[in-house]
Amino acid sequence: MTNHWVDIKNADLVLIMGGNAAEAHPCGFKWVTEAKAHNKAKLIVVDPRFTRSASVADVYAPIRTGTDIVFLGGLINYLLTNDKIQREYVVNYTDLSFIVKDEFAFTDGIYSGYNVDKRSYDKSSWDYARGDDGYVKTDPTLADPRCVYNLLKQHYTRYTPEMVERVCGTPKDKVLQIWDMIASTATPDRAMTIMYALGWTQHSIGSQMIRTGAMVQLLLGNIGISGGGMNALRGHSNIQGLTDLGLMSNLLTGYMTLPGEKEQDFEAYIGLRAQKPLRPNQLSYWQNYRKFFVSFMKSWWGDAATAENNWAFDYLPKLDKQYDMLQAYELMNQGKMNGYICQGFNPLAAAPNKAKLSASFSKLKYLVIMDPLATETSEFWKNYGPLNDVDSSKIQTEVFRLPTTCFAEENGSLTNSSRWLQWHWKGAEPPGEARSDLEIMAGLFLRMRDMYRKDGGAFADPIVNLTWKYAQPHSPDPEELAREYSGNALKDLADPKDATKITRKAGEQLAGFAELRDDGSTASGCWIFCGAWGPTGNLMARRDNADPTGIGQTINWAWAWPANRRVLYNRASCDPHGKPFNPKRKLIAWNGAAWAGADIPDFKVDENPENGMGPFIMNPEGVARFFARANMAEGPFPEHYEPFESPLATNPLNPNQxxxxxxxxxxxxxxxxxxxxxxxxxxxxxxxxxxxxxxxxxxxxxxxxxxxxxxxxxxxxxxxxxxxxxxxxxxxxxxxxxxxxxxxxxxxxxxxxxxxxxxxxxxxxxxxxxxxxxxxxxxxxxxxxxxxxxxxxxxxxxxxxxxxxxxxx
Amino acid sequence: MALQSLDIIRRSATTLPEPQARGAHAGQVAKLIDVSKCIGCKACQVACMEWNDLRDEIGTCTGHYDNPHDLSDQSWTLMRFAEYENPKGDLEWLIRKDGCMHCADPGCLKACPSPGAIVQYANGIVDFHEENCIGCGYCVTGCPFNVPRISKKDHKAYKCTLCSDRVSVGLEPACVKTCPTGAITFGSKEDMQQHAAERIEDLKSRGFDQAGLYDPAGVGGTHVMYVLQHADQPQLYSGLPENPKISAMVGLWKGISKPLGLLAIIATAAAGFFHYIGIGPNETDEQDEEAARRELEKTP
Missing domain, CATH: 2.40.40.20 (Barwin-like endoglucanases)
Structure with missing residues (x-):
């Protein structure tokens, strides 16, 4: 979520699309009810089925599954054609005025640079044009035919209401009724929130569906404001924490990325990620990447990570490709991956194509299941009649089932959709022989380390040098781990402005990622979590629900990443001079000397707004992107492609290709x-x-x-x-x-x-x-x-x- | 299970005066179910089962979301889902939480022949005291909402207690506590009526011209009330009765049959008494005894 659950109550309009919040998030849905009951908000639901969410909606419209980009692309066209955009916002806070390279092209549904054999793009043309000063060229009048505004307009001209009706099956009158309601939030005094979930992510064009929603929100000026935002509803209580902590094959913690196989050079690895600003006076906060990365490496490998060995950069695997779950099961099926530790996951049920999964697991030598429950995966080899018709005698996989505790049987933090890290306490003792996941993983690690120490191995260093300073090595405390991912000073830290002043003593917890350094003097396991367990203790355990401004900014309740900020991009809730667009739900404002308000400013706190720094500080542009440059696999603008199994013979948007x-x-x-x-x-x-x-x-x-x-x-x-x-x-x-x-x-x-x-x-x-x-x-x-x-x-x-x-x- | 902290104002099948020293000075209670806020999540059903230690059978799917399919001794509340196509051609999914309405004039209590099996507290809650229940099922006939169910296990009647045990110690009913959207609220009947009025105004502003409160006069009003989008057509909500009234049979039983029956019992007793006074006790003589002995010997 860019915003948070409670903030939904501030919305004037709620669009639920690509999700069914009432069904899958009934507790969070209370904030939609609040918005309706106390903010006179209207609720729109667009879904293939009339859902539980639809049952309390003001307007419902059906849509064919997988066609959301057509509906939303049509909406972009409608907003641009009818000039229903928040002009001051989009001109100043997005890349609409940026000029795109001449080489960039889009023909019959395919972008420039496509390689049909590799099914991938050479993305070098997907970029902005640079001026002589090295910065991106812009045209604030939006007249240049190569500016993002005109390319965007051009791209979506094909997305007409008639096309939407043809492709989505949504009746045109409903389409226009909904678009009209959404367009009403282009004014600064009205906010729309978009709530989506797996109804958008679980498509072959899912990421682009979400981008299209975000583009709509940008045109309407609904990002960074209270009651607005792009709000991904996470389906597990801690699935937000999973990606935050980098549990994806290509991620490190805090959305840092693993190097690719061609990235053997440390400086080049950092350089690509610590991008210089693309426009004058922009913050481009990822320029601090080295500080986050070095602190991370110190957290994992301590004294073994030194300036001389590039902070143990060579310890990190270099990816030749993504090793997502589909790739893993494909490799198992090919017999190339033959052992599998399956922790808290039931892939026989949760990954696609059970027959393939069953065949893949059958080729494993061993399968270790860590779960509180007897999962289908743990019994994939057992015949259950037509429900699981396998021949057990033909399956040689050895299956080990390790019963684990469940969340209620251990302390720890869960990160919810709002990015809040909420500490929880053990409610009951685990039954029988169940052990915590920490204990099991620790046991596995210690045995492996002993083997590497004794017998050596191809590359033992990353294992034998891993930091493992827990009081009970076989059973680390959740509290110890929390302090570790938050981070501490490894040496006395001197004030950069006054070397005689020590701001943080060695061993002290850090208050936030602003204290991280790239010289090896700080450690933080996950930079975006830095400060969660600060010098004053465990902020995740806070339970003060005081809401002094009445807009649901309970900033002393638990702790939100990053920096306890509740609404991301909140600088964009103010006009270019630092005045709130909507004083009724003010998040922050420029008070002449600093930014302050009901939220932690997502900005340089003392930056005078007249200097022109953009609100999207994580982007080197300083503004939000309509043109995604090379960041997406299938193109800079979202384009509709049919699902891989479609009832149609051709893609109506690109019938000839x-x-x-x-x-x-x-x-x-x-x-x-x-x-x-x-x-x-x-x-x-x-x-x-x-x-x-x-x-x-x-x-x-x-x-x-x-x-x-x-x-x-x-x-x-x-x-x-x-x-x-x-x-x-x-x-x-x-x-x-x-x-x-x-x-x-x-x-x-x-x-x-x-x-x-x-x-x-x-x-x-x-x-x-x-x-x-x-x-x-x-x-x-x-x-x-x-x-x-x-x-x-x-x-x-x-x-x-x-x-x-x-x-x- | 008489609760010391809740005062009984009415008991089934008794004419004894009830204790009157204490009263519900905070007013009568009510639960308000706002159907327009309900998402049919069934958390109330689960909370009810958990609080009251009930576990219904794991049933089947019969092509509806309603599970279990009906109220039972183990299911004191359940969501009923109805698909309704309105005159504009738009679909509405009307989801109503069914259960005891806690009538001010409870048909079950009136129909009940067993002293103290059904009681009404000063705060308006109608409660079944199963230890006094004789399982006759009259309460089922007496209820205009078809709510009480007789257990097959112990042949006693069960229904929602409005969590009288929780309410007696100042807590809200379990379903209210758990409802994630605030569709179920609890408080004094007056407050709930006022809250309903606000909700109805909101619904009218959204085009539900006939939105209204369901608090039917035919049973003296209820302590469980609904906010309905279509208050003019309560039957749309899985057959919520339009004008619920206590069955005529209960009226007949209480109004005519029972007094008549009582009269008949008294008349029989009186006839016996006068027979005794006028003619004397019935006695047997030797001949009668002899005839009886012969009859007995004849039987194999």
Whole structure:
């Protein structure tokens, strides 16, 4: 979230699209209710199904799954054509005036630099033009045909209301009604928030869907303001913490990135990431990358990380490619990865294409499961009749099941969607032989280290030199780890302005990342978390809900990254002179000497606004980007591509270019491409989702949850049910080209057939929660159906759009 | 299970005067269910099961979100989902939390023949005291909302207590405590009516011209009230009755049958008494005894 849950109450308009907050985030949804009840906010829901969120919406519109860029691209076109943009905001705070290189081009859905064989782009043309002074050329009048404004306008001219109706199936009158409501927030006194979740991320063009939403918000001046923002609703209580701490194959902590295999040179590695400003007097905060990185390396490798060895840069693996979960299961399937430690994850249910997963796990030598529950993955080898029809005698994988504690049985911090690190305390002792994940991982590490010490190895240094200074080495405390990721001084730190003054003594916790240094005198395991456990103690444990300004800025409740800031980019809530655009919900303001207010300023605190520093300090531009430069895999502007399994034969936006049918930059493994189905055999469009009664595959083990939603079902519109002669409550078979499931048919008016390119398209809803283990009625794993392909940038699987066939059983 | 801190003002099947020294000076209580804020998450169902230590069966899916499918001795509240296409052609998903309405004039209590099995407290809560229940099921007939359920296990009647145990110590009912969107609120009936009025104004501003409060007069008003988007058509909400009234049978039972029955009992007793006074006790003689002995011997 750029903003936070409580701040949603300040919205005048709430758009829920690519998510179903009432269903999947019922507790956070209370802030939507608050906005409606006490701020007269209107709620818009755009979704393939009439959802629980839709049930309390003022306006609902259906949309074909996977076509959100068409809807939002049409909206961009509408806002630009009708001049419903917050001009002062976009001219000063975005790159609309920036001039783009002449070489950059877009033809028939494909950007310049495409290599069809590699399915990737040479992105060198995707950049701004530079002037003689080295800075990006701009045209504040927005007249230059090569400025981002005109390229953007040009790009979305094809996205008309008629096109939206043709591609999305959303009736034109509803489209225009919604666009008109959204356009009303282009004024400084009105704010719209966008709430989205996996309904946007789980597409092969998911990242670009989210970008399109963000672009709409920028045009309306809704980023950085109270009641606005792009608010990603995280589906696990700590999934925000997962990416923050770098638990992705290509990340280090705090969104630093691992070097690629060509990045053997330390200075070049830093240089690429510590980007110089692209415009005069911009902060470009990532210029501090070296401080964050060195402090991180000191945290991990302590004395072994020195200036002489580039802070142990050689210890880091250099990536030849992304090792996301799809890549990992592909490698297992090829027999190239033969051991797997599966911690707190149930991939047999949670990754796409169960048949492929089962085959992949069957080729492993060993599989270690760390989980509080008996997961389907831990019993993938066991026959459960049609629900898991495997021949155990043919599977040689040795499976170890290590029972772990659950979150309520340990202390620790959870990072929620609002980026709040909230400390929690153990509520119960773990049962039986369960051990904490920390204890298990520590045991594994200590044994490995002993082996490396004794026997040596190809490259023992990173293992034997890892910092491990816990009071009980076999069982580190969550408190010890929290102090470590927050960070401390390794030497006495002198004031840079006055060397005689010591600002922080050796061993003291640091108050924030501004104290980090690149000379090895500070350590911080995750720079964005620096200060969470500061000199005054554990700020995550704070529980003061005082809200002095009344706009929900409870800044003494827990601790938010970065720097306890609650609304990101909050400098943009003020005009170029530092006055709040909307004084009624003032976050910060320039008081003549400093920036201050209800939030921690996301800006240089003493920077006079007249100097022209932009509010988007993490970007070298100083402003927000409509033109993503080389940061996205498939292009600088979001373009609609059909899902890999589409009911259409061509992409209506680019009908003459077959390469532009699906995301041209998405990685597709050969075997998986063959497993895609076609509309002639699988005519129905399916989408998977969660239900409020359950949490993933956990709560089918819980009697109370099983009572309120006991048995697997699929949702089918009344029209399709009539066509196929399916009665409500009868059993149906849903098949894709990868397998089939059987479930109870829930025939509903909440799913309507859509008319797409003149043909009727039916949507089938497949909730995900059932499996062959637990106390709920046994069911099929929904991912039996889903395709093994992901977003081109993140490789998040395309769980939300695929083709199936529904039949009566 | 009489609670010391809640004063009973009415008991089923008794004419004894109730203790009157204490009263509900903070006013009568009410739970307000704002259907327009409800997202049907069923947290209230789970909270009810947890607080009251109830566990219904793990059932089946019959093509509806309603689970369990009906109220039972183990399910004292449940969400009922109704799909409604309004005259504008827009779909509405009307989700109503069903359960005891805690009528000011409770049909169950009136119908109940067992002394003290059903009571009404001074704060308005209608409660079942199962230790006095004889399982006759009259409360089911007496209820205009079809709420009480007879347990197959112990043949006693069960329903929502409005968490009288929690309310008696100053807590809100469990469902209210857990409701994530604030769709369920609890307080004095007056406050709840006032809160409802604000909500109705908001709904009217959103185009629900017929938004209103459901507090039906036919049962003297209720201590569980609904804010409805379509107060003119309560039946849209999974058959919420338009004009709930206590069944005529209960009226007949309480109004005519019961007095008549009582009269009949008294008349029989009186007839016996007068027979005794006028004719004397019935006695047997030798011949009668002999005939009886012969009859007995005949039986194998």
């Amino acid at each position: 077959p390469q532009a049918m699906n995301n041209p930059a998405a990685r597709v493994f050969a075997q998986d491409r063959e497993a895609f189905g076609k509309a002639d055999k699988f005519p129905h469009v399916a989408t998977t989702y969660r239900l409020t009664e359950h949490f993933h595959y956990w709560t089918k083990h819980v009697r109370l949850n099983a009572i309120v939603q006991p048995e697997q079902f699929v949702e089918i519109g009344a029209a399709l049910a009539d066509e196929l002669g399916i009665g409500n409550g009868s059993r149906v078979r849903v098949s894709s080209n990868r397998g089939h499931i059987e479930a109870v048919a829930m025939v509903t008016k909440r799913i309507k057939p859509l008319t797409i390119e003149g043909k009727t398209v039916h949507t089938v809803g497949v909730p995900i929660h059932w499996g062959f283990l637990g106390v709920a009625k046994p069911g099929y794993l929904a991912n039996t159906l889903t395709p093994f392909v992901g977003d081109a940038n993140t490789n998040t699987p395309e769980f939300k759009s695929f083709l199936v066939k529904v039949e009566k059983v």
